[in-house]
Amino acid sequence: MSDPLLSYEDALAAYEPVLGLEVHVELNTESKMFCGCSAEFGAAPNTHTCPVCLGLPGSMPAINGKAVESAIRMGLALNCSIAEWCRMSRKNYFYPDMPKDYQTSQYDEPIAYDGYLDIELSDGEVFRVEIERAHMEEDAGKLTHMGGATGRLHGADYSLIDYNRAGVPLIEIVTKPILGAGERAPEIARTYVEAIRDLMRALGVSDVRMNEGSLRCDANVSLKPWGRERLGTRTETKNINSFRSIESAVRYEIQRQAAVLSGGGTIQQCTRNWLEHIGETSFGRSKEEAEDYRYFPEPDLVPIAPSREWVEELRATLPENPGLRRNRLQEVWSFSDAEMRDVVNADALDLVEATVAAGCAAPAARKWWTAELSRRANEAGIGLDEVGVTPVQVAAVQALVEAGTINDKLARQVFDGVIAGEGEPAEVVTRRGLAVVSDDGALGDAVQKAIAANPDVADKIRAGRVQAAGALIGAVMKEMRGQADAGRVREIILEQLS
């Protein structure tokens, strides 16, 4: 039961889209927000729990100073003001994934507020996104609904709860309404979240993996007729699980809302759920169903009052702005815009930089990471940094190629070996016997065999058509199972037929 859509062009002709983005970043602190339990992802269910994160009667939270530090650094990197005094608040609602049936969060006193982030769009233009606030909160547990048709709590046969995630520190970054995006609204939404990802990674405060939920985005979209001041009614799309989906979901909501409005209808304030498999949003909860969270200051914690000295110390630890860093590296490496985009899109910036630092030429580093290794990561459905080859190993492989020990084709087999755990590149070459043969005796025999098998080709070469040598080289390489120095083979062929 798909909703009717207006074409994107018609939608934009009639209405101006306004965005509001809420990004949740799960911090990579060792311990949880309010207890000493490990915050690591992926452990056996309910093994990272204690009386505090299970909300047992009598237990009390103790705030993780490292999480506050990360929040302040994030706030500073987002050009925010840092509160001199703020409190945690309780957001009250009943749900089985909330051990205390309230979430300890921040309400009207966020740790960071009034900032901005400049993002670079594909056409090179810089767009400024204003940040309303960044606040600290704790994550909920993870529910898995078993049986039932919808995969939701209602209608499930039973549900399993994993409280490992309960109490993992989160930062929620909320933008001010983003105006002036126009037809680029979907791109701006995606680029903004990618920029947040890059910034968090540069800060080292989060793993920022959308597929593991350590980076999540809710997209608010509303439309208003061009020229009108007042904002339209918005919808909030949830469950967006990839960067591509952010773009698709915003685009979809623009087209869907435009169809409703142009048909004389009104938009109902509600949440929508992004359905990845069909590329559509579906109705979630209406505003009337929205809970009254009965916020009040968390009486189990004392106010947070970061000293100005501390804030300035943290400001001094901020890394280079990712955008500026990209521009700097592009210049140092002499990459074209397209080459640089390949590196960034492949998530290979850090890896290429580390590979170059290990002694590899920049173009070669780029080639290995964005082609060969990216392909492997994509096939395995894992991150490029999880592919099983380190920047130092890539540099070592390239050094072997440049020394003539192996060629590009053999290098792929060396990567196979490294990934399979057979050791460092040089060891893999030895163990697998992959070194290129440049011994004239062995090559000479293979060349003679190839000439004997291809007399017409040999005649052409003797007649001066040197370019025909390619066919003989191919035959020799086949005979040598690829492990021959192609340049030397060519020389031997020409010597023998001269």
Add this chain to the structure above:
Amino acid sequence: MDITRSTAADLAASIAAGEVSSVEVTRAHLDRIGAVDDKVHAFLSVDEDGALAQAAAVDARIAAGEQVGPLAGVPLALKDVLTQRGVPTTAGSRILEGWRPPYDATVTRRLLEAGVVILGKTNMDEFAMGSSTENSAYGPTYNPWDLSRVPGGSGGGSAAALAAFEAPLAIGTDTGGSIRQPAAFTGTVGVKPTYGGVSRYGQIALASSLDQPGPCARTVLDTALLHEVIGGHDPKDQTSLAAPVPAVVEAARHGDVKGLRIGVVRELGGEGYAPEAEANFHATVERLASLGAEVVEVSCPNFEYALAAYYLILPSEASSNLARFDAMRYGLRVGDDGTRSTEQVMALSREAGFGAEVKRRIIIGTYALSAGYRDAYYGSAQKVRTLVQQDFTAAFAKADVLVSPTTPTAAFGIGERLDDPMAMYLNDLCTIPTNLAGNSAASFPSGLTSDGLPLGFHVMAPHLADDRLYLVGAALERSLQDSWGGPLLDRVADLTAPATTATEVAR
């Protein structure tokens, strides 16, 4: 020596000197509980095996020549609102029946580390909501002075255990008077330390910004010794103060009020106060003056609004603190027959598991925090709280301690105020301002009514000046005992005597 009539200080000295073993002392108290608790019902559970094992461990340490703490080997009654690993902890509620916590409250841990022997868990109003212990889901506790009367609440079980000689030490928690009012009703000593002076970690929260665990005993010195054991900073409770425990034991031993300025709070008296209670209060002030204290009158005009503010702040915080009792992880679960939704099971369990007073306060608190009402109710109450704090600050500029009756009346009859929540709430008129401001306060026995019921004298001290309470308490205790020829509790009813009027009370 009569073990169950001894002070904790004397028992500890005898145990340390090897004159009596902790096991003997513990056994004597367990026997006393066995003999009288079906009349008093101070305990919800008695951990006989655990207590004897703890006692034997202390005896072994002493036999091995180890140095032990000043209360090692002495038995104690723990209010059932504090967790003890593996021991049933109910907070007086049906919803937690059978729950055995997997961890010790910080107070519990400190007691056990000090070698204090925990006899069992004491009765209380459900989730500490009440002033009579009649709101316990497990039946009321009876006042040892007159079994037809309440022992006060919410910590009626702890206070009654002391007055019935079932334990020489007890732990209470005080959110609006739950340590002090039962102390007044039972002729015992109860101290609410400065907020943050004793860790709340492991105390099942009623109202986090008001709750404070504290020591209860029959003498001022015993109370101070216990205060020192449980007090001090705890990193698990970030609202606990990073300050040393005030010199309470020294003050309790010193007990001199010469030159101490005692401020009589004008607003805590008059209409609504029983004439006998007022007369006793003024006589007690006179007594302190005769001991060298300087008496001044102070005014705290905003105390008038304290009760109203308290009954908005407390339910607001309680409505959130009690949300976790949702049948999902522990405690009572009702209606989970495979046909009902999660929300229905949550609602049915809370309907069945909570008593009327708990529901009343959850509803009030939910309302006071809801959108559109929050500023008018919760917000205004917080402003009153600030005004009450300012009243204290101004008063403490004129006086070193403030004093009032602990309660407007002596213990009332069981069932007498159950249908009138306002009459019940008025019990805490004198004690509530201290919880709103976070300073320290205590109740000390100050005499008997003509009916032979105890009355309490209420002393309030500034933040972290808890030692002043003990200074006043010890001076008063010494002077009164000289007048009476012994402790007030020597006059409590003999619970083991056959056929008194007390046994007519139906159980």
